[in-house]
Amino acid sequence: MALSADSMRCGEFRTSYRADTTIFPTPMSRNFAIAGVLVLVLAPLFLNAYYLNLLIQIGYYGIAALGLNILVGFSGQISLGHAAFFGFGAFASAWLNNTTGLPVILCIPLAGVMTTAVGMIVGVPAARIKGLYLAIATLAAQFILEDFFNRAAWFTGGSSGALADPMSLFGYTFSTDQSYFYLVLAFVVVMYLLGANLLRSRDGRAFVAVRDHYLSAEIMGINLTKYRILAFGVSSFYAGIGGALFAHYLGFVSAEGFTILLSIQFLGMIIIGGLGSVMGTLMGTAFMVLLPEVMDGTAGVVSQFFPGFSQGLAYLKEMAVGLAIVLFLIFEPDGLAHRWKLIKAYWKLYPFSY
Amino acid sequence: MMRSMTLAITAAAAVGLASGVAAAEPIHVGHLAAYTGPTSAVGKVYGQGIEDAMAYINEQGGIDGRTLERHTVDYSYEAPRAIAAYKQWTSSYDPPVIQGWGTADTEALVRFVARDKIVYMSASYSGHLTDPTGKSEHTKSAAPYNFFYGPSYTDGCRAMVSWAKDDWESKGGEGKPKWVHMGDNHPYPNAPKAACTEYAKNQGFEVLNPIVYSLSPGDFKAQCLSLKESGADYAYLANTSGSNISLLKACDTVGTDVQFVSNVWGFDELAAPAAGKAGDGIVFPVGAAQWGADVPGMKTIEAISEMSGGGERALHYMRGVCSVYFMRDAMEMAAEDGEITGPNVKAALESMSDHVPEGMEGVCLPHTWTPENHRGTTQVMVYQNHWKGDGDFSLEKLTTVDLPRREDWLGW
Numbered sequence: 001m002a003l004s005a006d007s008m009r010c011g012e013f014r015t016s017y018r019a020d021t022t023i024f025p026t027p028m029s030r031n032f033a034i035a036g037v038l039v040l041v042l043a044p045l046f047l048n049a050y051y052l053n054l055l056i057q058i059g060y061y062g063i064a065a066l067g068l069n070i071l072v073g074f075s076g077q078i079s080l081g082h083a084a085f086f087g088f089g090a091f092a093s094a095w096l097n098n099t100t101g102l103p104v105i106l107c108i109p110l111a112g113v114m115t116t117a118v119g120m121i122v123g124v125p126a127a128r129i130k131g132l133y134l135a136i137a138t139l140a141a142q143f144i145l146e147d148f149f150n151r152a153a154w155f156t157g158g159s160s161g162a163l164a165d166p167m168s169l170f171g172y173t174f175s176t177d178q179s180y181f182y183l184v185l186a187f188v189v190v191m192y193l194l195g196a197n198l199l200r201s202r203d204g205r206a207f208v209a210v211r212d213h214y215l216s217a218e219i220m221g222i223n224l225t226k227y228r229i230l231a232f233g234v235s236s237f238y239a240g241i242g243g244a245l246f247a248h249y250l251g252f253v254s255a256e257g258f259t260i261l262l263s264i265q266f267l268g269m270i271i272i273g274g275l276g277s278v279m280g281t282l283m284g285t286a287f288m289v290l291l292p293e294v295m296d297g298t299a300g301v302v303s304q305f306f307p308g309f310s311q312g313l314a315y316l317k318e319m320a321v322g323l324a325i326v327l328f329l330i331f332e333p334d335g336l337a338h339r340w341k342l343i344k345a346y347w348k349l350y351p352f353s354y
Numbered sequence: 355m356m357r358s359m360t361l362a363i364t365a366a367a368a369v370g371l372a373s374g375v376a377a378a379e380p381i382h383v384g385h386l387a388a389y390t391g392p393t394s395a396v397g398k399v400y401g402q403g404i405e406d407a408m409a410y411i412n413e414q415g416g417i418d419g420r421t422l423e424r425h426t427v428d429y430s431y432e433a434p435r436a437i438a439a440y441k442q443w444t445s446s447y448d449p450p451v452i453q454g455w456g457t458a459d460t461e462a463l464v465r466f467v468a469r470d471k472i473v474y475m476s477a478s479y480s481g482h483l484t485d486p487t488g489k490s491e492h493t494k495s496a497a498p499y500n501f502f503y504g505p506s507y508t509d510g511c512r513a514m515v516s517w518a519k520d521d522w523e524s525k526g527g528e529g530k531p532k533w534v535h536m537g538d539n540h541p542y543p544n545a546p547k548a549a550c551t552e553y554a555k556n557q558g559f560e561v562l563n564p565i566v567y568s569l570s571p572g573d574f575k576a577q578c579l580s581l582k583e584s585g586a587d588y589a590y591l592a593n594t595s596g597s598n599i600s601l602l603k604a605c606d607t608v609g610t611d612v613q614f615v616s617n618v619w620g621f622d623e624l625a626a627p628a629a630g631k632a633g634d635g636i637v638f639p640v641g642a643a644q645w646g647a648d649v650p651g652m653k654t655i656e657a658i659s660e661m662s663g664g665g666e667r668a669l670h671y672m673r674g675v676c677s678v679y680f681m682r683d684a685m686e687m688a689a690e691d692g693e694i695t696g697p698n699v700k701a702a703l704e705s706m707s708d709h710v711p712e713g714m715e716g717v718c719l720p721h722t723w724t725p726e727n728h729r730g731t732t733q734v735m736v737y738q739n740h741w742k743g744d745g746d747f748s749l750e751k752l753t754t755v756d757l758p759r760r761e762d763w764l765g766w
Contacts, residue, residue: 049445053438150539160541161433161462177445250437252462257434 021200023193040185044178052177054289059184060245062285063191065269066278067238072267073276074199075231076211077126081138082239082266084145085122087258089115089240090247091149091156094164104167104248108187112240118145119236120229127225130214142260149255161254164247180249187245188282191238196278198234207231268321272328274335283336288321295320380423381416381685381694383408384443384452386459391431392569393456393542395596396619396670400477401426403674404453406661410654411682413661418689425449431569433458437466444470450688450696451475451681457542460500467499471696473684473703475501475677479618479641480545481508484729485765492549492766499696501703501723503677504641505734507542507617508766511550511590513639513734513755514615518588519557521613532585533559536577536601537592538569546592546617549766562586569593571600578605581612591616591636595625599633606632613637622668626739626747634741637752639734642672642717644749649716676718679711727764732757 014020024030044052068082093111097104122141126134149156156162166175167183174180198204206227209217218224247253265288273284295316332339385404388397405424412421425447427439436459443449449472454460457478464483467474476483479502488496505513515533522531533554537543551561562584567577578601581589589612591598598620605612616638623645626633643649645666658675659667680703687705688698708720721730734755740748 050442053442159539159544160458163462163465177441250434250441251466252433252437254433254458254462256432256458 023196023200037185037189041182044181049177052181054293056177056181056184056249057289058282058286059181059188060242060249061266061269061289062242062282063188063245064239064242065266065273065285066192066195066281067235067242068266069270069273069275069278069281070195070198070207070238071231071235073270073274073281074204074211075207075227076214077130077228077231078135079138079232079235080135080260080263080267081122081140081142081145082235083258083260083262084142085115085119085236085239086243086246086262086266087149087253087255088118088145088236089243090164090253090258091162091243092240093244094162094247094253095155097165098162103169104165105169108167108241108244108248111244112237115240115243116233116237119239120233122236123229123232126228126232139260142263146255146258149258156253156255159255161252163252164250166251167248174248184245184249187241191241192278192282195238199278203227203230265321268325270335271325272335274337277335277337279340280335280337283340287324287336291320291324380421382423382425382443382447382449383681384440384447384449384454385424385426386436386439386452386455387426387428388431388455389428391429392596393431393594393619395624396594396622397431397455399622399624399668400455400670400674402662403658403667403671404678406658406671407675407678409661410658411678417682417685418694420694423447429455429459431456431458433462437462440466444472450694450699451685453677453681454478457545458540461541464495464497464500468496471499471700473499473501473681473696473699475503475681477674477677478502478542478545479504479506479510480541481506481549481729481763481766482545484727486728487726488765489726490762490765493764497728499700501680501700501728501730503680503721503730504618504673504719505639505731506729507546507592508549508553508763509729509732509757510618510639510641510734511546511592512553512757513736514588514590514637515550515554515557515559516755516757517637517736517753518559518613518615522587527587530558530560531587532562534562534581534584534586534589535564535592536567536581536589537564538597539566540569542594543569543592543617549763550590559588565589567593567597567601569597571596574601574604575608577601578608578610581605582608582610586612588613588615591620593617594619595621599625599629602629602632602636619670621739622670623666623749624668626741626749627745629741631741631743633739633747635738637736637738640669640737640751641735642669642676642719644669644737644751645672647716651714651717654713655717672717676711676714679714679718680706680709680721683709683711727759729759729764732759 064086071077071079089111092114093107096102096107125137150159166173174183206222210227269284269288272287274280387401388394408422408424429435451473454474454476457480460476460478483497483500485493486498535547554561565577565580567574614636618639618641621636621638684699684702685694687702688694704723704725707722710718710720719731719733723730736752737749738752
């Protein structure tokens with residue numbers, strides 16, 4: 001019996017570069033991804049607003065986190081200012097929509113482009129510095145942009161914030177969680193496919209080469225400056241799109257949501273999910289969004305037995321996130337994506353998993 | 355035959371049960387609280403007032419036979435979290451009334467509550483919320499569903515200006531007194547800035563450049579040095595008490611010679627012992643009777659306080675209770691005329707004229723709302739703190755300023 005393309009494989013049988021660089025490693029994984037999207041399409045029929053809200057959060061944070069993963073996981077740089085780019089995208093989309101009256105569906109990608117420009121300017125120091133020094137340079141960008149949000153009243157509405165109209169298309173307004181979920185889902189699918197595709201392109205391979213050994217990469221003819229700044233640009237584009245989706249979902253943008261804390265949370269998402277893994281980014285984001293909610297539920301159950309426990313919940317939630325990162329760094333430095341691979345391998349080789 | 359009768363009885367019972375359930379359907383009320391975050395020092399006091407008052411109303415039989423179901427969210431004074439909470443309430447409970455908190459979130463929600471027709475009673479007394487029709491040139495967006503109990507921030511500040519003017523004249527001050535606005539660059543401290551500054555100028559004050567200090571308590575010696583150098587005579591503190599205590603202490607260390615006046619959230623019985631000597635002489639507006647005042651409504655306040663252990667409460671507690679009691683009266687009026695819905699509660703509030711809720715005589719100020727004017731009261735009580743040393747202090751009522759109800763003051 002000849003091996004058909006769909007049956008489960010027991011080894012690597014790729015014989016061409018083309019086969020080695022498909023978006024999905026196996027037809028099975030592709031089918032699973034398609035099935036996953038189809039299941040999600042049906043989700044609004046069964047889930048209430050609370051669960052949809054969580055899924056929408058995973059969506060827009062996930063897009064932004066993928067941007068950070070391209071910068072940190074794939075091109076080996078660091079950014080502590082991702083939340084500021086996320087915020088810039090949110091303000092830019094609201095500003096474009098409020099001042100020019102362009103439809104929101106156009107404002108979202110345009111906000112991404114504007115954020116790309118800002119990101120590339122911030123990325124200029126990356127051409128010369130790396131490691132901890134780059135971290136501090138991006139930290140400065142975080143504070144400069146935060147201050148800009150508070151003062152540039154023409155752009156952001158100053159400290160009062162800006163209103164962002166809900167998206168409407170052909171007279172239909174995406175103001176409910178149900179409808180907005182589909183919008184975010186569409187963006188997630190497009191952005192994740194673009195992300196996965198980028199990494200098998202010439203530019204994507206250049207990112208990885210720069211990460212693995214910048215000197216060798218340069219000797220091979222890769223323009224380090226170009227690719228380092230480009231990585232910042234791509235990363236900011238994703239952050240801008242995520243931020244714009246966030247803005248039109250909430251309907252209101254204000255500077256206080258885009259602090260250094262959110263930047264750290266983005267880093268937490270990609271570390272927990274797995275640096276350098278597209279799928280892991282989504283897993284890590286889901287983990288970070290759901291963890292506080294699960295803590296909430298657990299605390300609710302526990303406080304029935306220990307009254308007064310819910311008082312400390314606010315602190316517990318913050319501690320849980322910190323604890324999760326520490327535990328992942330110790331026990332699973334490659335993140336959820338790696339753990340998922342191990343689980344898959346276990347089932348694939350069962351019962352001969354020695 | 356038997357079978358059909360059983361069926362009929364069962365059906366009747368089911369209908370009876372269903373109508374019984376419908377009658378006991380609770381009234382959902384959203385409650386946005388700041389138990390953590392930069393404004394928590396006053397947020398805890400006010401929020402407790404809201405919680406206790408609702409619990410007490412339920413204990414007394416609720417409203418129109420229905421109980422109030424409170425949905426409290428602590429949002430840490432972050433506007434985006436307030437919006438998220440709002441979306442959750444509207445999608446899950448559809449409350450007719452929300453008891454809100456801060457200026458940033460209330461002003462951000464103005465258009466949302468107008469669209470969803472939900473009465474929003476805020477603890478933000480921003481003057482921007484007083485114009486329901488948007489006729490005023492100062493109004494950014496009309497606020498038809500926004501109400502608040504007590505004098506607006508701007509009216510509070512105007513009362514401070516008016517007191518300062520009398521104070522300056524009685525002390526025999528020469529020339530123009532100097533006025534300075536101090537506060538964070540945030541919607542709440544900024545709310546009365548423009549209108550009050552203009553009023554101060556009209557009253558013959560020289561208005562200096564504003565000084566920024568953060569809403570979160572910190573070391574404010576630099577700001578106090580600028581204040582000292584500016585030569586201001588009256589400094590208006592627009593932040594909440596937590597940050598004001600730090601500022602007063604820092605200014606005491608630096609040695610400024612300024613008369614401090616503050617916003618309604620800027621000082622209270624909890625701040626007085628914390629500020630100590632530095633808080634001596636500060637003047638501030640008060641929006642409801644003080645704990646222990648000799649007024650009939652204080653009995654009810656004491657009973658409400660028992661809901662969470664009893665004992666003395668700071669000024670903001672009374673305003674929280676008043677806000678809930680005005681809501682209760684409006685809901686009762688709405689229930690008499692039909693259903694308790696947002697538009698009906700709004701209409702009931704707008705029909706009130708010099709209204710004081712039953713049981714709150716002498717505690718809550720009489721309020722008048724109309725469809726064109728949401729400036730509920732123009733009376734501002736002015737209090738001063740006297741520090742006597744050793745943790746002992748007294749709050750003295752100096753005067754009640756009655757401001758004119760000017761049309762051009764609407765909306766800012």
